[in-house]
Amino acid sequence: MKPRTLRPRVTAVLAAALLAASVSATAPAQAAQEPVHLQGALSSGATYVIDVPAGWNGTVLLFSHGYRPAGAANPAQDAPDDTTQSLLLGQGYALAGSSYATTGWAVEQAVPDQLAALDTFTEKVGKARRTIAWGQSYGGLVTTTIAERHPDRIDGSLSTCGLLQGGVANWNSTLDPVFALKTLLAPGTDIPLAGLGDAATATTAANSLTDVVSKAQDSATGRARIALAAALHNIPGWNDPAQTRPAPTDYEAQQANQYQALAGLIATPAFRWRQEAESRAGGNMSWNTGVDYAAMLSDSSGYQEVKALYKASGLSLKGDLDQLEKAPRVNADPSAVNYMVKNVAFTGKLRKPQLDIHTTGDPLIPVQATSAHRRAVTASGASALLRQAYVENAGHCTFTPAEQVAALHKLDQRITTGHWGDTSAAALNAEARRIDAGATARYLTYRPDPYPRPFDLAHPTDGDRQPQD
DSSP: OOOOOOOOOOOHHHHHHHHHHHOOSSSOOOOOSSOEEEEEEOTTSOEEEEEEOTTOOSEEEEEEOOOOOTTSOOOOOSSSSHHHHHHHHHTTOEEEEEOOSSSSSOHHHHHHHHHHHHHHHHHHTOOOSEEEEEEETHHHHHHHHHHHHOGGGOSEEEEESOOTTHHHHHHHHHHHHHHHHHHHHSTTOOOOSSOOOSHHHHHHHHHHHHHHHHHHTTSHHHHHHHHHHHHHTTOOSOOOTTSOOOOTTOHHHHHHHHHHHHHHHHHTIIIIIHHHHHHHHTSOOOOOTTOOHHHHHHTSTTHHHHHHHHHHHTOOHHHHHHHHHHSOOOOOOHHHHHHHHHHHOOOOOOSSOEEEEEEEEOSSSOTTHHHHHHHHHHHHTOGGGEEEEEEEEESSSOOOHHHHHHHHHHHHHHHHHSSOOOOSHHHHHHHHHHHOTTOOOOEEOOOOOOOSSOOOTTOTTOSSOOOOO
């Protein structure tokens, strides 16, 4: 994500005067006569940003931003984009957010930094009558962690395109497609898939597998195997808004689109981002011991495509699945698994309402991640607190501002009334159009397939679970 351009800073003198005149640290702040914009540093070294509109309605939205690769620019952010920020401020919402103290897989830093940003809001602006946590992509993981572990700090939560499967399941599912690609396209090579000791090793591995997959795309047999790898990650055949949407049985076009997404997954998450996460966890936090890839494929949204492409290529699908079954598997480091469990594995025990929204054509965090969250929440007995909605579009986090604000309004209504009311696709689209009459509104009735490799703390006896210390 590109860094956002922040609104002009109110001078320290004006901000101090406004706050001194109109804010109490122990009661809801009175509406300021002029908008307030504050920036600063938290004790962790993270920065924060706060925006309060004139006529503040008493609700603060605590925004958790998405993943930023190690070394990337790391500004504080209190909204996903400038247009959504303007819409929310215009409706009277105050906004707050932090940068997190580090870039990369900052699972230990993000939650405390966000809570510190909320404390700073109370200190400098006043106590909000209502607090809603929301976040985008990796920020949806942060938001859901806040919802489960700090429900006393918020009144509700919204995850947009979030990592709702949790950290362990995310890295397991990221392993599966590259395992299939290496096994079927580069058997016998020494490309490491996990236990990446340093950034240079990760880069070399990513480049090596990229070369292999690029050459494979030139043949019918290679394309069939790439489609199999994509199916294990549930990468959709329409996954970028710039792509022409293929017909349901245009498997060649779908595979070409999936190849583009897989190339991106190999280039960054599967190796470079994994290495950074492993460095924090102290080892490899994912495994595929005991995984039945034939069963996983049969449950995948891409199963029919894979069968068709294998038949057209003359390859034996059963033969390749047998090869996956016999291939040496990847074992996790128990202490690294425990690190992920400690920081970002979900119990499903919501105490406040949460709404999840996701695009149907997301290649980075496939829509099936919402199924993993629903599974955990249902097992914990909190399903009445959860609602999920889906936008028909390709790409990761490709919502319109009105679609996001409509979801916030539905959550706000649930907090206010104690009842969800109508959260159907039609109702969300109507709300989006009310917010912006010219806006695209694409919510649809949809139920995703199961997540291929769920892992949560609500199902402690799952068979697909690596032993831990």
